Amino acid sequence: MTSSRAALGLVAFALAFAPAAHAQTEALPRQVEIAEDFGTYLCPSESAGRQMVGYLQRSDIAGGYQATGCRARPDRSGTIRITEVLQRFRVEAFHPPQTYMLYRGTAVDGRQVIGLVGEEGNDRHPRDALGYFLRDATREGMIEVETRNPAYVCPDGIAAAKVVVALADRARGTAPAARRAALLQQALAANGCSPATGRYRVTALHQRQQAEPSLEAEEDWVALSATDRDGRTVGLLYNTAMHD
Numbered sequence: 508m509t510s511s512r513a514a515l516g517l518v519a520f521a522l523a524f525a526p527a528a529h530a531q532t533e534a535l536p537r538q539v540e541i542a543e544d545f546g547t548y549l550c551p552s553e554s555a556g557r558q559m560v561g562y563l564q565r566s567d568i569a570g571g572y573q574a575t576g577c578r579a580r581p582d583r584s585g586t587i588r589i590t591e592v593l594q595r596f597r598v599e600a601f602h603p604p605q606t607y608m609l610y611r612g613t614a615v616d617g618r619q620v621i622g623l624v625g626e627e628g629n630d631r632h633p634r635d636a637l638g639y640f641l642r643d644a645t646r647e648g649m650i651e652v653e654t655r656n657p658a659y660v661c662p663d664g665i666a667a668a669k670v671v672v673a674l675a676d677r678a679r680g681t682a683p684a685a686r687r688a689a690l691l692q693q694a695l696a697a698n699g700c701s702p703a704t705g706r707y708r709v710t711a712l713h714q715r716q717q718a719e720p721s722l723e724a725e726e727d728w729v730a731l732s733a734t735d736r737d738g739r740t741v742g743l744l745y746n747t748a749m750h751d
Contacts, residue, residue, distance in 0.1 A: 550577040585615030660703040661742030667730035668714035707733035
């Protein structure tokens, strides 16, 4: 019995002086990569990051920089991959309020970093050409075709892309408006495309060709795949320069 008590005492002594375990981290976000064109703050330590949150709450970014040593990440410095979420904070000073994550991550050059990033904004931020198009040229992924702003429906996205490629040839010249219109109609007929009507949900981006054939006519043709109101997958030829 005495030996058992002695053993338990040694275990308790060892536990008392054992190094503290790392605090439990939180769940990773839906999007674990921070694109290089999305803003994040990099901080010298976890404590500096937690202190910086207080300055975000007061919308005092400059004061936070001075007090904590945190800084906005330089532009075009590469993607950061979040490896741990240390804590989440609700920042009510922003409109709308945002959840900021204090994270550990890995920079594109392999450096380990500590930073703060808005979770909702990072989750929504585009990661590819289709994502940017959906954000900039659609309303929640939908395109509404109006008579004053025509678009064209094609058998599939490949056919729409062929029209865009054909239009790229005339973009190099300064043909009169009537000639440009005739070339467009030729390309549409050759690829089985016709005027579109109604609403379409964009599902893929195949080809894009921006052109300014004259001072009077700017064009930004995009070949898309989309589903129409009947659920059919079609190609869609869309001139974003003519649409809001």
